[in-house]
Amino acid sequence: xxxxxxxxxxxxxxxxxxxxxxxxxxxxxxxxxxxxxxxxxxxxxxxxxxxxxxxxxxxxxxxxxxxxxxxxxxxxxxxxxxxxxxxxxxxxxxxxxxxxxxxxxxxxxxxxxxxxxxxxxxxxxxxxxxxxxxxxxxxxxxxxxxxxxxxxxxxxxxxxxxxxxxxxxxxxxxxxxxxxxxxxxxxxxxxxxxxxxxxxxxxxxxxxxxxxxxxxxxxxxxxxxxxxxxxxxxxxxxxxxxxxxxxxxxxxxxxxxxxxxxxxxxxxxxxxxxxxxxxxxxxxxxxxxxxxxxxxxxxxxxxxxxxxxxxxxxxxxxxxxxxxxxxxxxxxxxxxxxxxxxxxxxxxxxxxxxxxxxxxxxxxxxx
Ligand SMILES: [Zn+2]
Numbered sequence: 001x002x003x004x005x006x007x008x009x010x011x012x013x014x015x016x017x018x019x020x021x022x023x024x025x026x027x028x029x030x031x032x033x034x035x036x037x038x039x040x041x042x043x044x045x046x047x048x049x050x051x052x053x054x055x056x057x058x059x060x061x062x063x064x065x066x067x068x069x070x071x072x073x074x075x076x077x078x079x080x081x082x083x084x085x086x087x088x089x090x091x092x093x094x095x096x097x098x099x100x101x102x103x104x105x106x107x108x109x110x111x112x113x114x115x116x117x118x119x120x121x122x123x124x125x126x127x128x129x130x131x132x133x134x135x136x137x138x139x140x141x142x143x144x145x146x147x148x149x150x151x152x153x154x155x156x157x158x159x160x161x162x163x164x165x166x167x168x169x170x171x172x173x174x175x176x177x178x179x180x181x182x183x184x185x186x187x188x189x190x191x192x193x194x195x196x197x198x199x200x201x202x203x204x205x206x207x208x209x210x211x212x213x214x215x216x217x218x219x220x221x222x223x224x225x226x227x228x229x230x231x232x233x234x235x236x237x238x239x240x241x242x243x244x245x246x247x248x249x250x251x252x253x254x255x256x257x258x259x260x261x262x263x264x265x266x267x268x269x270x271x272x273x274x275x276x277x278x279x280x281x282x283x284x285x286x287x288x289x290x291x292x293x294x295x296x297x298x299x300x301x302x303x304x305x306x307x308x309x310x311x312x313x314x315x316x317x318x319x320x321x322x323x324x325x326x327x328x329x330x331x332x333x334x335x336x337x338x339x340x341x342x343x344x345x346x347x348x349x350x351x352x353x354x355x356x357x358x359x360x361x362x363x364x365x366x367x
Pocket of ligand 1: 103104129242246280281282
């Protein structure tokens with residue numbers, strides 16, 4: 001079930017009196033909550049206006065700092081993910097346990113999240129998709145989507161970008177999504193290299209009057225450099241696996257290669273270490289992945305399925321709470337406390353997890 005905007009605002013209105021009545025704080029200190037772990041999921045902290053482009057993936061630095069202040073003020077214990085999951089399954093979690101995860105390893109983590117986390121002494125896990133860390137260009141799909149949004153309403157001759165003649169409209173988010181999908185398909189069909197895709201994105205920006213040099217200079221949609229990864233790692237941030245090219249092939253050899261290339265890239269930068277925690281790119285899960293991950297020495301994997309993790313969960317199907325610009329403070333706190341677990345939005349997810357993921361793949365979050 002998906003919340004319609006009306007239902008979502010009704011839910012938000014419903015949560016305020018529950019918080020004022022003290023119910024949210026009461027749930028947070030129950031034995032039920034103590035046997036659960038909230039794993040927070042972030043993607044990006046805006047360097048400019050990315051939260052306006054994609055509010056489900058980006059939040060502002062101010063909102064992120066407010067989230068960390070709230071975790072500290074309400075007495076949540078933020079644990080490293082590996083320790084938190086270990087203690088979850090051993091039944092040894094402290095009260096109000098939380099873990100923080102960031103998907104992809106974007107530069108904005110280094111610029112904005114890392115200093116804020118350090119100020120609180122909070123650890124975090126960064127699931128690194130390593131390919132764009134090596135190439136150091138804007139992530140192609142994201143930057144194309146951002147350019148189309150930044151251009152504003154209008155239409156343009158799309159042939160150089162999608163390979164077929166005709167004008168492409170950018171009036172609505174659906175039109176922009178369609179254009180972006182056509183550009184992605186065209187780049188894939190043409191077998192463009194990373195350099196050629198970057199050149200295509202630059203030409204798209206020039207065509208639409210968007211300043212590509214500024215995007216590159218501000219490092220929007222760039223991943224962290226090896227030096228930045230080493231620095232965050234030295235200061236308590238754990239770098240783990242998210243596939244090398246941000247994809248999850250259904251063919252065993254290709255899937256294993258994604259994990260192996262990802263491991264090789266992280267190890268080359270950070271040295272030999274335990275790489276046994278994984279996050280599904282795009283929240284894309286198929287039942288065949290579970291034995292492949294287990295045989296690949298992966299102990300835990302996190303999803304984009306919303307919820308608090310419990311001992312009843314499969315360690316390779318751990319739910320998370322996706323924090324974003326769309327989540328109000330009262331909703332965020334309802335998730336931390338566990339109160340939101342009792343609201344109907346999770347029914348499908350819990351049933352799905354209980355069946356061990358034997359259902360159609362889930363697609364949410366990410367790119
Ligand atoms: Zn991702």
